[in-house]
Amino acid sequence: MASPWYVSDLDAPAGSRLRTLSGQADGASRPPPRRSPAPTSRWEMPQLNPVTTQRVEAAVVAVLAVVVTVAAGYPWWSLLALFLVFDLSMLGYLRGPRAGAVCYNLAHSYTLPAALGAVAVAAAASGDRIDWLGVLAVAWAFHIAVDRALGYGLKTGEGFEHTHLGLIGKARRARTTTDGR
Template sequence: MSGRSVEGWPRMLLRLEGACILAAALWAYGWLGQSWWLFAALLFAPDLSLLGYAAGPVAGAVLYNLMHTLALPLIGLSLAAGFDRPDLAGLALIWLAHIGLDRALGYGLKYASGFGDTHLGVIGRAGDGTIAPH
């Protein structure tokens, strides 16, 4: 590992996990019979957390990471199942699908040093998701 990001085989596994999360969330959403229009409308809603970068890179990274960690939608999904709320389960699955898509594409959790500095490598500088020289 070079710097603060994952490289090589472990990085590929993390991206594969993201694709599996996306696939599982899509399947479960369809199984629940939820509205695909709602899915399309809300799929990128977690990216509104990018507005946190208006307050600086630290606030931006904190807000972005909060909305892009698996913990919150998994808790939401568990609560929705526990309280028999398929509508809330659908929202949690949309959130999980978004995170899975991001991870599959190589968009990782952010470091406070800047938006492009992620745990899956530097984005936006090398063009292919690999770590670019600083």
């Protein structure tokens, strides 16, 4: 029978030696970690930075919003006309960084425009067309997508410059000068 593999000291019976997930006793010599093999094909997917991936995804969502707007028969500039309306959420920063982050994040999460779009679709399905609601939802999603593509992510309570996508503005410039990058 194979010896049990204990993940932590709490799992191991009293007096037994802790075993690692590889089955070796703790403290035993371990083989060097395996390195990923060199790419065997030029078509292999490269390792992507999660922040870069989110920014590219956001750019795709922004393009999709323009396509949906034009395909629905509305002018593309309607997205630009409504663009700054959603940044009124930054007024929350007048109450402090935490309140500002909450207000900003509520207005810059895809949840509310998705709910608004669902209401517009449900209304259209029931025969009550509320076109402006759909345009508002798409414009809102467009705004969020452009912000994220440019690196303006959801805010933390530390201040406006601290986002889930990294530092922006003065905080980023200050860090790059102190890091020597």
